[in-house]
Amino acid sequence: MKDSKVRVKVGIAGKERAMDPKTTPEEGATGQPYQVPAEGSAAPVLKWEFPGELEKTSKFDKAHNHDSISDKKESEPGPRGHRGPARGPDAFGQSGHGPRAAHTPPPDRPAGAPAHGAAPAPGGPAAMPQGPHPAPEPQRYAQAAAGRAPRGGRTFRVRPARWGRRGFAARRPAAGGRRVRVHPAIWAVAVLLALALALPLLVVAPGNNTPEPLPPGPAPLPSAEPGAAEEPTVSVYLTKTDTVEELPLEQYLVGVLAAEMPAEFQLEALKAQAIAARTYIVQRLASGDRSGVPDGQALVTDTVSHQAYIAHDELTEEWQRLGKGAELGKLQQAVKETAGLVMTYKGKPITASFFSTSNGYTENSEDYWKNEIPYLRSVESPWDKQISPKYKTTVTMPRSEFVGKLGLADGAVPVSAGGDGNASSFLKVLSYTQGHRIESVRVGGKTFTGREVREKLGLRSSQFSLVMKNGEIEITTYGNGHGVGMSQYGAEGMAREGYEAKEILKHYYTNISFDKTSNLLSSKK
Numbered sequence: 263m264k265d266s267k268v269r270v271k272v273g274i275a276g277k278e279r280a281m282d283p284k285t286t287p288e289e290g291a292t293g294q295p296y297q298v299p300a301e302g303s304a305a306p307v308l309k310w311e312f313p314g315e316l317e318k319t320s321k322f323d324k325a326h327n328h329d330s331i332s333d334k335k336e337s338e339p340g341p342r343g344h345r346g347p348a349r350g351p352d353a354f355g356q357s358g359h360g361p362r363a364a365h366t367p368p369p370d371r372p373a374g375a376p377a378h379g380a381a382p383a384p385g386g387p388a389a390m391p392q393g394p395h396p397a398p399e400p401q402r403y404a405q406a407a408a409g410r411a412p413r414g415g416r417t418f419r420v421r422p423a424r425w426g427r428r429g430f431a432a433r434r435p436a437a438g439g440r441r442v443r444v445h446p447a448i449w450a451v452a453v454l455l456a457l458a459l460a461l462p463l464l465v466v467a468p469g470n471n472t473p474e475p476l477p478p479g480p481a482p483l484p485s486a487e488p489g490a491a492e493e494p495t496v497s498v499y500l501t502k503t504d505t506v507e508e509l510p511l512e513q514y515l516v517g518v519l520a521a522e523m524p525a526e527f528q529l530e531a532l533k534a535q536a537i538a539a540r541t542y543i544v545q546r547l548a549s550g551d552r553s554g555v556p557d558g559q560a561l562v563t564d565t566v567s568h569q570a571y572i573a574h575d576e577l578t579e580e581w582q583r584l585g586k587g588a589e590l591g592k593l594q595q596a597v598k599e600t601a602g603l604v605m606t607y608k609g610k611p612i613t614a615s616f617f618s619t620s621n622g623y624t625e626n627s628e629d630y631w632k633n634e635i636p637y638l639r640s641v642e643s644p645w646d647k648q649i650s651p652k653y654k655t656t657v658t659m660p661r662s663e664f665v666g667k668l669g670l671a672d673g674a675v676p677v678s679a680g681g682d683g684n685a686s687s688f689l690k691v692l693s694y695t696q697g698h699r700i701e702s703v704r705v706g707g708k709t710f711t712g713r714e715v716r717e718k719l720g721l722r723s724s725q726f727s728l729v730m731k732n733g734e735i736e737i738t739t740y741g742n743g744h745g746v747g748m749s750q751y752g753a754e755g756m757a758r759e760g761y762e763a764k765e766i767l768k769h770y771y772t773n774i775s776f777d778k779t780s781n782l783l784s785s786k787k
Contacts, residue, residue: 494547494783497560498571506560507573511779515539515597516590517577521570522616523750525589528757531750532596534766537776538748539569541604541614544779548611600763602779605771607637611782612774617743618750619650621725624770625697625745630713630724638746639772640696645755652742652751655722664735665706667718674706677733689728697745699725713744747771 496514498507518539519525523532543562545551552558554567562568581590605612613635615627620643627638647653665675675688692709693701700712712724723741730736743749748770756766768774 494544494779496543496547496562498573499555499560499563500573501564509574511540511543512597512601513574514543514571516593517572517574518569519593519596520577520581520590521564521572525586525592527750527754529592529596530761530763530766531753531757532593533600533763534748534753534757535616535750536596536600537603537605537763537767538614538616540600540602540779541611542569544604544782545611545613548782604777604779604782605767605774606777606782607774609777611777612637612771614771615744615747616750616770617745617747619646619652619742620745620749620752621653621698621723621741622647623697623745624747624749625695625699627746629695629697629699629701630744630746637772637774641770641772643749643752643770645759646741646749646751649755649758650742650751652722654738654740655742656736656738657721658731659719659735659737661730661733661735664719668705668708668710668715670706670708674708675735676730699723699741699745 494511495508496511498509498514499505500507515536519532519536522539523535525532527535546561546568552561555561555563562571564571564573577590581587605614615638622642622644624639624641624643626640627633627635629640661675661677665672688706690704691700692703695701695712700715703710703712703715705715710718712726715721715726716724719737721737721739723739723743723745725740727738728735729738748767752770753766756769761769764776
């Protein structure tokens with residue numbers, strides 16, 4: 263060994279000076295007992311330096327890194343699988359990672375001998391502070407072993423080995439000559455704070471920028487655009503009670519469906535009827551038309567002059583009492599699945615006329631009314647004859663009633679017809695429409711349109727035939743309704759064959775499109 267001397271550094275309030283063991287005053291030389299400095303005072307700090315350790319310590323101080331290269335090279339598996347730096351034997355011949363009791367005197371060391379790891383200098387006394395220092399007693403060492411410092415002395419603790427901290431506590435220089443300890447609670451708070459800051463980064467996956475849903479709050483205010491977010495209100499004049507009922511448009515349509523089409527119909531037929539009824543009422547809302555309503559009190563009446571309608575209270579109470587809850591639910595479903603959908607022609611809602619049963623064809627609008635409407639064209643409707651119970655109807659009327667309703671002279675119609683009983687002697691059809699209905703007819707020498715005869719006699723259709731029997735007139739009609747627009751039984755026949763609501767409507771209304779109620783009514787006002 264090049265240098266076997268032991269040097270002792272004494273530091274007071276951050277200052278250090280080297281002491282040679284030979285010049286160290288012996289215990290009791292000053293005549294004053296050795297005093298343990300009070301806490302917070304400039305207490306002397308003893309640092310024991312052994313040969314060869316000065317070079318390692320200086321390297322460590324320069325690197326400021328406890329995980330030194332030499333530590334990595336000397337690393338070897340520790341106890342219980344822990345891999346840490348290897349430790350050589352200490353001053354007492356003990357090695358390994360296991361903790362050793364603090365301030366435990368080595369065997370065969372007399373009281374007052376140098377501290378752990380210090381060797382007495384050759385030819386000199388032990389390197390200990392001067393003054394009377396009582397020898398450690400077994401009780402004191404037992405207290406030190408339990409982690410308590412004996413009174414009247416300083417404790418030199420041997421820290422258990424930890425990963426990457428080989429000799430760290432012993433070699434790390436402390437500021438001001440004292441090593442600062444951090445309370446475990448502070449470390450716990452720091453760890454929790456770091457986790458709180460890092461947790462959002464761990465939760466949000468890369469590329470997932472979907473915003474969190476907003477917490478529930480007050481309902482949004484209505485849109486500032488007129489009619490954009492509001493459901494229109496419909497006013498209906500109820501003829502039975504002479505009152506006006508106001509209700510939302512979609513709720514109104516359920517009452518129309520209940521009055522206009524059997525609930526037993528196919529769902530697609532009901533949906534087609536719902537769209538047609540909605541289009542009709544939206545067209546009146548958009549134009550402000552209140553014609554046919556007494557004193558203009560409401561938008562429409564509850565009769566076939568506009569659309570048949572069952573009042574809301576009557577519908578819900580009566581149908582529930584009759585056990586027709588399932589049928590009512592079906593009507594509500596048809597309205598819901600077509601909510602807001604209307605038919606348009608060149609961007610405007612159409613006049614969506616409809617009727618019960620055709621005679622096999624629908625009518626052109628000008629053949630029944632005066633105006634020619636491009637989307638109300640005559641089309642075939644063969645399904646009605648197969649499924650509608652209203653396709654063919656026969657009524658008998660007394661001759662006097664027949665003559666009176668048509669305003670004919672008493673002798674214009676004979677009492678009885680000759681031959682086979684036909685009315686060819688007093689009735690002659692002059693022309694037919696494209697929809698195979700009577701366009702004009704001469705009765706008792708007077709000419710009428712087919713519509714006039716139907717309305718004056720109260721017939722179901724403008725296609726009819728007359729027969730005289732036993733002084734009475736027997737009238738047979740084909741179809742039920744004016745014949746313009748969609749046939750309801752024709753829609754049912756198409757639905758049974760698998761057609762959807764829009765396909766049905768496009769068959770009966772020529773070259774139409776579809777739009778939303780909000781788009782058609784938002785620009786109004």
